[in-house]
Amino acid sequence: MQLQEILYSQGFGTRRVCAGLVQQGHVTVGGEPVTDASRDFDPQGLAFTVGGVPWSYHELAYLMLNKPAGTECSQKPSTYPSIYTLLPAPLRQRPQKGAVQGVQAVGRLDQDTTGLLLLTDDGQFIHRMNSPRHHVPKVYEVGTKHPVDEKQVARLLEGVVLDDDPKPVRAAACEKTGECALRLTLTEGKYHQVKRMLAAVSNRVETLHRSRIGDLVLPADMSPGQWRWLSQADLDALKPVKAPAPVKAAAPETQ
Ligand code: URA
Numbered sequence: 001m002q003l004q005e006i007l008y009s010q011g012f013g014t015r016r017v018c019a020g021l022v023q024q025g026h027v028t029v030g031g032e033p034v035t036d037a038s039r040d041f042d043p044q045g046l047a048f049t050v051g052g053v054p055w056s057y058h059e060l061a062y063l064m065l066n067k068p069a070g071t072e073c074s075q076k077p078s079t080y081p082s083i084y085t086l087l088p089a090p091l092r093q094r095p096q097k098g099a100v101q102g103v104q105a106v107g108r109l110d111q112d113t114t115g116l117l118l119l120t121d122d123g124q125f126i127h128r129m130n131s132p133r134h135h136v137p138k139v140y141e142v143g144t145k146h147p148v149d150e151k152q153v154a155r156l157l158e159g160v161v162l163d164d165d166p167k168p169v170r171a172a173a174c175e176k177t178g179e180c181a182l183r184l185t186l187t188e189g190k191y192h193q194v195k196r197m198l199a200a201v202s203n204r205v206e207t208l209h210r211s212r213i214g215d216l217v218l219p220a221d222m223s224p225g226q227w228r229w230l231s232q233a234d235l236d237a238l239k240p241v242k243a244p245a246p247v248k249a250a251a252p253e254t255q
Contacts, residue, residue, distance in 0.1 A: 001040065001041060001042075001043045002037065002038045002039065002040055003022055003027065003029070003034060003036070003037055003038070003039050003040075003041060004018040004019040004022055004037040004038065005018075006041060006043050006046065006048075006057060007021060007022070007027070007050065008095065009043075009057075009059075009094070009095065010055065010057060010058070010090055010094065011089070011090030011091060011092070011093035011094035011095065011102065012050055012090050012093075013093070018037070019037040021050060021051075022034060022035060022036070022037035023035055023037055026050060026051050027048060027049065027050055028048060028049045029041060029046065029047075029048045030047070030048075043057040043059070044057070045057065053088075055090070056229075058229065060120065060121060060122045060125075061091060061094060061103050061119070061120055061121050061122075061229075062118070062119075062120045062122065062125070062229065062230040062234075062235060063087075063091070063103060063118070063119045063120065063227050063228065063229055063230060064116060064117065064118055064119075064216070064218070064222075064227065064228060064230055064234070065083060065086065065087075065116075065117045065118075065119060065225075065226070065227040066114070066115065066116070066117075066218060066222040066223065066224050066225065066226050066227075067083055067109055067113065067114055067115060067116075067117045067210075067224070068086075068114060068224035068225045069111070069112050069113070069114050069224075070111060070112070071083045071086070071111060072111050073105045073108035073109055073117070074108075079111070080111045083105065083117065084102070086225050086227065087103070087119075087227060091103050091119075094121050096121060101121055102121065103119040103120055103121045104119060104120065104121065104126060105117055105118070105119050106118040106119065106120060106125070106126050106129045106130065107129070107130055107189050109210060110192065110195075110208070112207075112208065113208040113209070113210065114207075114208070114209045114210075114224060115140075115141075115209040115210035115211055115218055116210045116211065116212065116213055116216070116217075116218040117210070118213065118230070118238075119227075129238070130189065132188060134240045135187040135240050136187070136213060136214045136238060136239075136240050137172055137173075137185045137186070137187050137212075137213075137214060138185065138186050138187070138189070138210060138212070138213050139173075139183060139184070139185050139210065139211050139212035139213075140183070140184045140185075140186070140194050140208055140209065140210050140211070141177070141181070141183055141207075141208075141209040141210075141211050142181065142182050142183070142184055142194060142198065142205055142207070142208055143180060143181055143205070143206045143207035143208070144180045144181065144182065144198060144203045144204060144205065144206060145180070145203065145204035145205075145206050146180065146202075146203050146204065147179050147180055148176045148178075148179070148180060148181065148182050148203065150176070151201075152201040152202075152203055153174050153175070153176055153182065155200075155201045156170065156171045156174045156184065156197060156198075156201060157170060157171055157173075157174050158170060160197055160200035160201060161200070162190065162193075162196045162197070162200060163196070164190075164191075165190075169186075169188060169190065169193065169197065171184050171185060171186060171197070172185045172186060172187050173185035180206070183211075184197070194208055195208070213238060214237050214238040214239060214240070215237035215238075215239075216230075216234050216237040216238055
């Protein structure tokens, strides 16, 4: 693939801008400056620098971000800065079918939720991960306003009814981890699900952190706001588990 085409595919600007970057000596490959924009390289695993910044070729981009509090998972945020401002420009400008598309968050976290967020420009991956049939467990560390009691844990495991659906939702796993803390595992991703489930058992979420998706754990050395590429092992860790048994609909209340 021509070097200008490689840069274009990775989000470094229009084909013309990319050719200019090479011709003006801003690009090195394997440590050597390259000024011929049409020189061919095998893109697989290619390491290069643009303006001194190291980069590596990825046909599709899969990333994890440690989402900080006070950021919105929206391209057009209403109140807080967008998570997309935490990513370098090429990741936000990767082209798809000729248009600037960039990576997209796989599902959303609330502005005050922290932790593991996936991003990609692979539409099929987003679709698969968000599909209700695709049961990838997500683990949340929850800080609560009121002390957690065993009855609340039991109810979260049995299933609680939220206001938009008569079918109960239940935690795939739930354990008390402190006086006002619990670890909750969900296999669905309903709007504000953790907050609404805790409200349904008469408690309240004070802090919320996603620590894990499938077998992929947010690395302890990633500080809030940091991102990194997912490896093949990371992607393998995101495989779904068998669907949990359905929860019976709640019986109507009798007087
Ligand atoms: N559940 C919530 O209530 N908020 C999140 O951000 C994620 C899950």
